[in-house]
Each structure stands twice: as structure tokens, then as C-alpha cells.
Amino acid sequence: MLISDKDVRAYRTVGESLLERIRNGEFRMLGKLPTERELAEMYNVGRAVVRDALVMLEVKGLIQSRQGSGIYITRRAYELDASEADEAVKERPFDTLPPSGPAEFLQAQQWFESHLSRLAALSATEDDLIELERLCEDCRIAPHAGSRAYTEMRFHLSIARATQNPELISLAHHLWQRRDNSPLWHNFYAPATELKSDRWTAAREKLVAALRRHDGDAAFVAMWQYVDEIKTFLTEANAIPPEEVEVVRS
Template sequence: MTENNINQDYKKQYQEIAQVLLEQISSGKYPLGSKLPPERTIADAYGVSRTIVREALIALEVKGFISIKQSSGVYVINKPDSLQSRIMGPFELLQASQLLETNIAAFASQMITIANIETLKKILEQELQATTNNKSNKENDFHFHLTIAEATQNQMLVNAIKNLWKHKEKSFNWEQLAEHTNTKGYRLKWYADHQQILAALCRRDSEGTYKAMWQHIENEKNVLMNISDKTSIDFDGYIFSSVNLLEHLS
């Protein structure tokens, strides 16, 4: 048997175990909040190795159905028929972000107030300080993008950005990839991108703001694409088409 066949059999086995467990969750055998049996119990029940079971559980965690808590157990947090079970992949989220936020930023450049600009400057100061001290700046990142939406003076656009971030928080794949870029080097890169966006906003340059936001998200996409496991069944990078509508229409 070739190495490729072995890998395919291994993948098929853990996918089958994952599907069995998912059906049991769906049927109510393991209701929301309950614990799944230990790995060894599942392995013995289906005649597979604990490694296969572990991979199956990881696959279910990535999809948002269970939560694996070290030294505590595996808990059911979602059912397949739940509306919340539709956990979007990181590149689906990035694609939506690029299409949505570029246009929001361009519009914000025409509606922005001095107060909005001052808020953005303070956020960037806090972002640089956090990065310099090697601390996480997730909150600063969120507030930077949210404040740009608020600068449109349109509550529906603000809600759209809030909703986008909520989906990011629910996506285990997004969190796993984002954690790899939670380093000082990458944070300095995102800070520089934010500076370019703010500079264009201060100039009230709608085209410049659009391009700066587009490039910021494109930079993020390229980094995440490079560190992604493209052989994973959960890889959704193939859907991402980096279409710069401004250049396409010009």
C-alpha cells in the first residue's frame, strides 16, 4: 500500500468517526452542554486508535460543534441543526471583509468628522503601545475598523462590521490562524497598514482610502494563505478571489 493510500484511509477513518459522533449529537444522545465519552472509550467502541478519535474530535471542534477542554473533557456546544452551526471559514470572512470594508472606508472618508479622526489617532497610539510592550491588540484592531464604520454616520454599516467580527469570534479556524500572526512583527505590519488608512481618511481621499483598506486586507489574506494547511478538508482559501473593484471598473 502506498503512502498516499495510507493517508487517505487515515483521513477516511477519522472523518467517519466524526460523522458518527455528529449524528449522535444531532439525535440528542449527547445534548448541548453534555460531555462526550473519553477518547479511549470511543476508540474501543469503534475499533480505531485514539489518534483517529483525537483527529475526529479536532475536526468537530474546528466546525464549532464541540469544545475540547484540557483536563476537563469534551463538551457539546452546538448541534448540526442549529443556526449557529454555520461557522464560516477564515477566507470566506476575509473575502466579505475586503468587499465590505473597502467601500465603507471610501464612504467614511467623505463623512468623517474631526472627532472620528481624533478617536482613530488615539486607537493607533494604543495599538503601537500594546505592540511595543508585546501585548495583544485585538481590541484595538476591532475598534479601529469599527470607528471607521462609525465615521460613515450610518448605523446599518456599523452593525455590519459588528456582525462580521462576531462571526470571526465564532470561527475556530479564524482564531487558530489569527493566533499565528499574533506576533510583534505582524502587529507592526498591521499598524503600518492602519497608518496608511488613517492618512487617506485625513486627506478625505476616497480612492486612496479604498486602496489602503483593500491592501491591508489583501496583506492579511496573503499571510494567512501562506500558513494555512491547504490539504485540510476545511481549507476554504479556494473561494477567495482578490478582485479590486476600483481597478476593475477603471
């Protein structure tokens, strides 16, 4: 199957294909998917497209990524009927909106995810908290920019899942999907991710601690400050277009 990386919806084609293969029982014996690298070779796409496809399936509860172990298929994926499978990969109307710049994404992320964090602190289960603590550590030790970016996205989506609200989970997924489909974001942000900032690690740990205490207000503030750290870092690294700096500072 040949899919162009230039097609911003290539991840959806890959995701739909993987879901169909899962439902047909192709991976049932192992219980997990091939590695990200193997999938990229299989579909002749870049690994970023594969990551997006995996996130699309993970946010729907169809797969679960485990650091160092693999991408496991959940029972729910096998139990979907045809109509539920179609719904799981259905395109939403706002997928067709034009891509945003890095400043617009950070502004939206700060507002939306701070509120998500407040709700997650009140709703998170013990399993949610263990997963967030694990992902926080994975972000700290990730060996290179690509794995850090992917693990960071999974960290944020896990906060959304901890709200136990499917609509908020879906919105969080689309926010991050739109970021990764934005050429502006990749042009200005991606080079800066080569520089690892310990400030982000401390901010993440503070956020997870607030979630662990089930302190909604502290979680809201911690997420707000976390995104502030990212804004400051990217501005200092000249990773934000000059015309968008004021938006970042707002």
C-alpha cells in the same frame, strides 16, 4: 453568574446583564465599568467573551473604551427606556448562520470594509479622525496578541462608526462578532497573531492618512491593500487552511 465559554452567545448574556446593571445605576458613581479582567472574573467567563460583550455595547454607543483610562458609560446608556434597551441587545437573524472560515471572513472584510472606508472618508468628523489616529497608534504599541486583536477590532469598528450610518455600523459589528465566534478563525489565525507585522502598521497609517484627507477613493484602495497585507501575512505564516488558500488569493 456562571456562563460557559463554549456557548458562542455567552457574550450576549454578559452584555445584557451589564446593560441592566448600568440602567439600574450600579456604576453611576464611577461613570465607568470594572476592568475587562474584573468582569471576566465576575461572570466566570474568558476575557474574549467579555470583549465581545463590550464591543456589542460600544457599537450601540452605550459605552466608550479609552486606552489606559477605562470603559466609560455614555449618557445614552442611562437614557434608554426598557424597549430601547431590549432593541440594543436583540439577536439578529443572521446570528444563527454557521460560522465561516478565515478565508471567507477576509474576503467579506476586504469587500465590505473597503466600501465602508470610502464612505467614512467623506463622512468622518474631527472627533472620528482623532479616535482613529489614537487607535492606529494603540495597535502599533499593543504589548501582546490579545490586546492587538481587540484594538484592531475597535479600529475597524471606529471606521464603521465614522460613516454615521447605523445600519452599516450594525453590519460591521456582526461581521467581527461572527469572526470571533468562529472556531476555524481562532484555530488558524490566533497563533499567527503572536507574530507582529510592521507591514500592517504601515498599511493602517496609510489608511488613516487617506481618511484624514477625506479622500474616498484613496481610502478604498488603502483598506483593500491593508487586507491584502493580512492575507499575504497569514498565507506565509501557514495560518490559512490549505483548502481555503485559493479563496484568500481571489
